[in-house]
Amino acid sequence: MFLTFFLLLISIGAAFVIVPKLLHVDEVLIPEDLAGMEYSEVYEALTALGLTVEKETMLHEEIPEDHVVRTNPEGGRTVKVNSIITVYVSEGKEKIEMVEVTETDKEQARRTLIRLGFKEENIEEVPKESDSIENLIIEQLPLPGEKIVPEETVVILTYSIPMKFSLENLHGLTRLEAIERLNNLGLNIDVKEEYSDRIPEDHVIDQKPARETIVQKGTTVTVIVSLGPEPEPPPEPINTVIVAPVPLSPEDEMAGIEYPVIITYRDSNVSEHTLFVERNISKLTEFRVPVTINPGDKAEVIRYIAGEQYGDPIILTYEEALANQ
Template identity: 35%
Template sequence: MTEGRVLAGRYELRRVIGRGGMAEVHAAYDHTLGREVAIKLLLERFREDETFTRRFQDEARHVARLNHPNLVAVYDTGADQGQPYIVMELVDGRSLQQAIAAGGLTEDRALEVVADVCSALSYAHERGLIHRDIKPGNILMADDGSVKVTDFGIARAVDNETVTRTAAVLGTAAYLSPEQAQGLDVDARSDVYSLGVVLYESLTGQQPFAGDSPVTVAYQHVQEPPRPPRELDPSITPAAEAIAMRALAKNPVNRYQSASEMRSDVVNARVGQPVAAPAVLPPDETALLTADPSTRSVRTHEQERRRRGLVAALLVTLGLLALVGGVFALMNLLATDDPVLVTVPDVVDETQAVAEELLIRAELTVGTISEEPSDEVEEGRVIRQDPGADTEVEEGSPVDLVISSGEDLVAVPRLVGLSENDALAALREADLVLGTTTEEEDPDSDPRTVLDQDPAPGDAVPPGTAVDITVSIGIEQVRVPRVVNFSENNALDTIRNADLEPSIADREFSIAVGEGFVISQSPAPGELVDPGTTVEIIVSLGPEPEPEPEPEDPPTVEPEPEPEPEPEPEPGDGNGDGNGNGDGNGDGNGDGNGDGDD
């Protein structure tokens, strides 16, 4: 129940924003969904009491069934180390109680708020759930103008046996219905009465009944008629007055029979239409709306006798509540409307003995004392207190202390390489929490894999330390641009601008594509690829030139052989060249007629 604590490894508790008789509400942060929430915690001194624990769990179960724009949403319920909790919507704004204290509301705004509360109650009543504690403090007015009902802490299902008598008186005395004050059976009309008190106070700025004690106020709820609102403020419209007075009828039969019926009148009153509520109620009911106070009858002896009997009955009811374990109910009922408030002193970093002394001096009591390891606060000194310093609380309220038991560190587990979910599980097991998650592209890792962490693995840190991680989200692919028919330089620039790597795979002749322009590319245009992928292109050399014709060799002409010259005759020697047969003719000057034997 202290600031900084993390529930279920997920919900980080922050400041206290509300405190009741058995529970308190913290503003908190949901690290899993990254949103602000409100968390209701059962006060530590009640955790061992089965009755209170069961009531708290009943509230969680009841409210979890409800889903309505005018009801504070419940997101989650559970228990952490034996501490029950309810996770709810955090409403930015203020309560109706604060609005009334700050100067009140216009009549139209008061009716608008009541109409929204009627819607919420009608929804809950249809599901068998009665609120039992409708009051301005449980009606929240968000900054965006919406109205939400909260705190079903004493709600009960209609069919629950505890709805009767002993549980019926639970609630705040100023807003009790007559049947609650008497410990009688209650139904949805009890919430209508309480809402009538709220409307009365919103219109006039004061409650219809006041007294020195809750018993006196409870008696007036049962027996005394309230003053008509227009006697206190004549500017209030008769329609608004009639609605409030009908809702405040002592007998449930004479009230609005449902929240939706009351809402119909409220809506009509806002737009100037007639309302169903009569201007004058029967004599035995709340009041005659038009009667002058001087005409009211004097109480007879019989009425006085009945009054004494009623007071006795109220006291007996309260006594029975205490006897049957209704101590908490008695505390609620007997709580004064104007408690003495004291300021909680700052006891953080004091020794336990000094802290207790300071609390007692401040008219407070020492609540639960627990121990927790700390590497920052010396052993035996106060780490945290609850309520925190400078908080105004009722005199005698307990202040819980967390005392340092000394340093107790845990080792940060190795998260790198784990999936994000596994890393979160490892942190929970080590009593650590997830801090900031940063995303980073990594082509070599599966998506949502832890790439880095801080603190580093093995570092010794206090339990509950936040560990920041970096996870992979893979690589975002790019689409291959079309560069066919681009000039070479234009194609290279286009590919580079797409975060890809160009490469000229070849140069080829082309009749269709001019020289210096791209013929083809790979991968094809439009394909998704990783950044840095190589895109190959083939560049045109232009048309292939025609080959020049080779020269033909002239035919080879064989030269005719030159005729050999005839030998010139040599001078004769007189011997002649006979053929040996005497036939030779000498070439000489003589006549060779030899016989060949020469």
């Protein structure tokens, strides 16, 4: 009986010693200053302590993406091993989808981006030769739809500039051939004309810029086209003098008799006979009548003595006047 009671006491004492040890769970201290660290580093540190990590993401205006904002429980707290620690990780600032600015003018695209919060100094413009309209945005980075933070994002806008090429030789082409070729290249055309004894009419004499000059779409090319040989200048009017002698008989001259004389004329400037001079003479007198004769025309002088026409009209044709020059 006594032995039984003694064994019972020993069993009860052992229970008080062994059972607490079996029920005991270790505790660990959550490190402080986890905020701001990279999530991967925090994860390794907590799991090394025997803690279970659950990740939650959240927006944050200051802490960078994939860095820890806080933990729950907070750092500095003691928790049991295998406890669940929630780690709140920053997604960074709120993101928006990148807008599409291709197929718009580069100045308009820049204004659009600035209005959406992109920094002007973060907008880079890169020219690229293209058949597209000049200054049109043809490529962009980031691509449309990508998630970005406007004020932190560098945008690269590639815009179109005219393609450059070597100007071909237009010499000897017809006017229409030269115009068609330049139009097909997107070049502007300025046609000028010159006489040439060497290049046939309506063919290209020269071009500016010269052949093999590097030009781009929209450049103005001056094409000089032949008018053929320069024509002879048209004949000009001739200004000359018709000499109209009015003689008297020797007897009348000796007697000093005076006769009234009238001289009239017609030329290319005067269509009807017009009085040139009316006077008395007492001896042989030559009247010099100035006239103008156009090509194909003639001038005419008529003499009158005492009211009667003297002799035939004096006629001078253009050809005769030209031969007398």
